[in-house]
Amino acid sequence: MANHTIYGNQHRALASRRGLPLKCHHMSSDFSVQTSFPNSERDIVPESYGEVTDCAGSKRPFSLEDLAEAIQSDTGSAEDLRLQKEWLTTLIDALPDIVCFKDANNRCLVANRFYLDLFRLDSNDYVNRTAQELSRQSPFYERFMTTCGTTDEQAWNDRRPISFEQTIPLLEGGEKIFDIQKVPLFNGDGGRKGLVMIGRDVTERKLAAARIHHLAHHDSLTSLPNRVLFQERMRDALAQARRSGCMMALLLLDLDKFKEVNDTLGHPVGDLLLRAVAKRLLSCVRETDTVARLGGDEFAVLLTNLSDADGASTVAETIIRNIAEPFGLDDNEVVSGVSAGITIFPDDGPDAQDLLKNADLALYRSKNEGRGRYHFYVAEMDQEVQNRKAIERDLRHALATDQLCLHYQPLVDLENGAILGAEALVRWFHPERGSIPPSIFIPVAERSELIFRLGRWVLLRACMQIQTWHSQGLPPLQISVNLSPAQFRHPDLLDTIRSIIEQTGVDPAQLQLEITETIAMTNFDYSVQVLREMRDMGLSIAIDDFGTGYSSLNYLRHFPVDKLKIDRSFVVDFDHHPGNDAIVRAIVNLGHGIGAKVNVEGIETAEQLSFMRDLACDECQGFYFSRALPAEEYARLVTLADPWVQDGPK
Numbered sequence: 001m002a003n004h005t006i007y008g009n010q011h012r013a014l015a016s017r018r019g020l021p022l023k024c025h026h027m028s029s030d031f032s033v034q035t036s037f038p039n040s041e042r043d044i045v046p047e048s049y050g051e052v053t054d055c056a057g058s059k060r061p062f063s064l065e066d067l068a069e070a071i072q073s074d075t076g077s078a079e080d081l082r083l084q085k086e087w088l089t090t091l092i093d094a095l096p097d098i099v100c101f102k103d104a105n106n107r108c109l110v111a112n113r114f115y116l117d118l119f120r121l122d123s124n125d126y127v128n129r130t131a132q133e134l135s136r137q138s139p140f141y142e143r144f145m146t147t148c149g150t151t152d153e154q155a156w157n158d159r160r161p162i163s164f165e166q167t168i169p170l171l172e173g174g175e176k177i178f179d180i181q182k183v184p185l186f187n188g189d190g191g192r193k194g195l196v197m198i199g200r201d202v203t204e205r206k207l208a209a210a211r212i213h214h215l216a217h218h219d220s221l222t223s224l225p226n227r228v229l230f231q232e233r234m235r236d237a238l239a240q241a242r243r244s245g246c247m248m249a250l251l252l253l254d255l256d257k258f259k260e261v262n263d264t265l266g267h268p269v270g271d272l273l274l275r276a277v278a279k280r281l282l283s284c285v286r287e288t289d290t291v292a293r294l295g296g297d298e299f300a301v302l303l304t305n306l307s308d309a310d311g312a313s314t315v316a317e318t319i320i321r322n323i324a325e326p327f328g329l330d331d332n333e334v335v336s337g338v339s340a341g342i343t344i345f346p347d348d349g350p351d352a353q354d355l356l357k358n359a360d361l362a363l364y365r366s367k368n369e370g371r372g373r374y375h376f377y378v379a380e381m382d383q384e385v386q387n388r389k390a391i392e393r394d395l396r397h398a399l400a401t402d403q404l405c406l407h408y409q410p411l412v413d414l415e416n417g418a419i420l421g422a423e424a425l426v427r428w429f430h431p432e433r434g435s436i437p438p439s440i441f442i443p444v445a446e447r448s449e450l451i452f453r454l455g456r457w458v459l460l461r462a463c464m465q466i467q468t469w470h471s472q473g474l475p476p477l478q479i480s481v482n483l484s485p486a487q488f489r490h491p492d493l494l495d496t497i498r499s500i501i502e503q504t505g506v507d508p509a510q511l512q513l514e515i516t517e518t519i520a521m522t523n524f525d526y527s528v529q530v531l532r533e534m535r536d537m538g539l540s541i542a543i544d545d546f547g548t549g550y551s552s553l554n555y556l557r558h559f560p561v562d563k564l565k566i567d568r569s570f571v572v573d574f575d576h577h578p579g580n581d582a583i584v585r586a587i588v589n590l591g592h593g594i595g596a597k598v599n600v601e602g603i604e605t606a607e608q609l610s611f612m613r614d615l616a617c618d619e620c621q622g623f624y625f626s627r628a629l630p631a632e633e634y635a636r637l638v639t640l641a642d643p644w645v646q647d648g649p650k
């Protein structure tokens with residue numbers, strides 16, 4: 001016979017807070033409980049029911065099982081029993097949980113107020129009734145009551161407590177989720193003694209957990225699955241594809257011009273665009289497919305149960321077509337587009353990681369080829385990555401070991417052939433691979449922080465060269481230097497230029513900076529501000545590759561521009577595209593209209609030269625006159641009285 005003591009800490013704490021004298025202790029064996037609630041305080045809601053200490057001194061919580069034992073105990077005097085009953089009734093009625101005691105035949109003996117209120121039962125109606133009988137009294141809960149009969153039997157048969165979750169509909173609408181426990185009690189001879197049912201309302205906890213789960217697995221802007229959930233779905237889909245032998249496709253998507261929309265129309269419109277894109281993407285796939293937002297303007301689509309890869313290209317085409325349709329966002333008509341990279345399981349990788357990596361390579365190619373396209377991954381793309389990495393590694397080394405130099409291509413006055421200056425173009429002579437063209441290594445540098453080091457190096461070298469020529473007595477010609485997109489957007493650009501001008505003492509009027517039309521148009525406000533500051537520093541500005549981007553002419557007049565450089569493509573195709581002369585003429589008029597000079601690049605023949613002269617371009621450069629030359633050769637050319645007559649066009 002164990003001698004238990006109940007420490008009614010919880011009750012005492014509550015009682016003392018309320019100023020109630022309260023004793024709660026356990027006196028002897030057989031779980032007879034003595035306690036006193038001087039006032040029947042209904043709202044005393046214990047979170048636990050105290051503790052029980054066994055003879056060995058170990059403590060454990062005083063459980064509802066103990067309570068049930070206690071209620072069934074028939075030891076003590078009639079007065080003891082009356083007190084016990086009063087206390088227990090008060091206690092269980094105060095509980096915000098379902099509590100119900102049943103006899104060996106599953107007939108209700110005691111149910112607390114919470115139970116009766118929940119099931120709209122009258123306190124007299126339930127006694128001695130089974131769940132099935134009660135369901136006839138409260139038909140709304142019929143299903144619950146029927147299940148209740150079944151679970152009662154399960155607890156009896158298992159001969160141990162069982163617990164499960166159950167959703168109970170509410171008469172007033174909605175439903176609640178309960179965590180239900182059933183504890184069967186047996187006599188010494190093993191026969192059934194009674195059954196306790198306890199049910200705790202866990203609806204809030206469940207909803208909160210579901211909310212947290214949703215937040216952790218979905219993108220808050222579009223409500224699409226996020227990267228975490230997408231990877232889970234991919235793992236499941238891969239397992240399913242392995243089992244069924246079906247194909248699966250992964251499409252990585254990158255929104256075109258998203259940054260532009262954000263920069264020119266503001267973030268709220270950018271957000272609207274992302275939401276609208278999410279909606280359109282969902283409309284392009286089946287319900288069983290997954291569309292996710294992986295971050296920024298990057299989306300992914302998982303197509304399962306494909307019979308062949310054609311299915312993936314059909315979806316990619318549908319998506320590209322759909323996203324290319326204009327979006328009406330907050331009174332703005334926004335035109336976007338999307339590029340895609342596709343991998344197929346099992347052909348392009350055994351797991352999610354490889355499929356994602358390879359889809360990214362395919363996407364890279366699509367973006368490089370002008371966007372609004374899709375590509376399937378092919379093994380050579382891996383080779384391209386290896387090449388890129390090798391170039392990046394070697395370029396890092398080249399910058400540290402002086403393998404780079406600048407060459408200068410003369411800028412020629414179209415009117416009289418005079419050399420007006422030069423465009424500085426970087427050259428790399430690799431010790432093993434020979435000359436590597438800038439069109440190969442500049443884009444690689446652009447993708448890493450190397451472009452800032454390279455860009456700074458070019459600017460510094462060009463300024464130093466200007467000063468060297470100055471000290472050699474060469475006339476003060478203007479040298480133009482290309483700025484790459486990442487370099488132009490770098491917050492340190494202006495400070496870098498200032499410090500180079502200061503360091504070299506170069507006259508800013510001799511330095512021209514070239515940015516492409518596309519750079520200028522991306523983040524228009526920022527571009528205008530940077531260009532104005534450059535102008536204030538005394539530098540001049542040229543817009544390179546003009547005619548290949550999508551400048552709004554209206555924007556152009558806000559740029560402080562000194563020169564428009566007509567892209568070489570207009571010269572190359574001159575004979576084949578008669579319309580080119582009209583375009584060149586328009587650009588010349590436009591340039592002159594905003595007070596800028598007009599340069600035409602890529603003059604290779606005498607015919608091209610005379611065409612451009614007729615179209616009133618101001619200056620030109622091209623192989624017809626000269627390729628980009630080492631500094632000394634350029635200097636020699638400049639010093640010649642009539643370079644083209646003596647040397648002839650190159």
Ligand SMILES: Nc1nc2c(ncn2[C@@H]2O[C@@H]3COP(=O)(O)O[C@H]4[C@@H](O)[C@H](n5cnc6c(=O)[nH]c(N)nc65)O[C@@H]4COP(=O)(O)O[C@H]3[C@H]2O)c(=O)[nH]1
Pocket residue numbers: 409424425426437438439442458481482483484544545601602603604621622623624628
């Ligand atoms: N077919 C043909 N080509 C001609 C002719 N005349 C000039 N070119 C080439 O056209 C390119 C003109 O430079 P870009 O448009 O700024 O285009 C440049 C520029 O965007 C970039 N780049 C070159 N050097 C630098 C640099 O120092 N910094 C940055 N950021 N980019 C550079 O690489 C691009 C290619 O440079 P390059 O290979 O030096 O190629 C140069 C030049 O050699 C011609 O008559 N026919």
